[in-house]
Amino acid sequence: MVSFSCLILCKEEDMEMKSESVVRNIDSVGRIVLPRDIRERLHLNMENSAVEIYTEEDKIILKKYVPGCMFCQNTDGVVEYKGAHICKKCLVMMLGRVNA
């Protein structure tokens, strides 16, 4: 029997962390199902939505995965183009070089 003491999901852009008490069983290969309402609230209901998983002391943290800019790792205003993630600041800098 695997047990966990806390499950916290947080949205990258929310500085305020919201936690809920949700108990789910972990199957024999380590999978759990995230409750539908949480997936919908955090917009994790699209195919290939991803979460980061890490631990803090005895907690397992699931965090909505937001890819960072491939150049500066910034996660604000990132746009995806042909599989690459670039922030608006870097895009503006690149356009400045193209138009110079």
Ligand SMILES: [Zn+2]
């Ligand atoms: Zn950038």
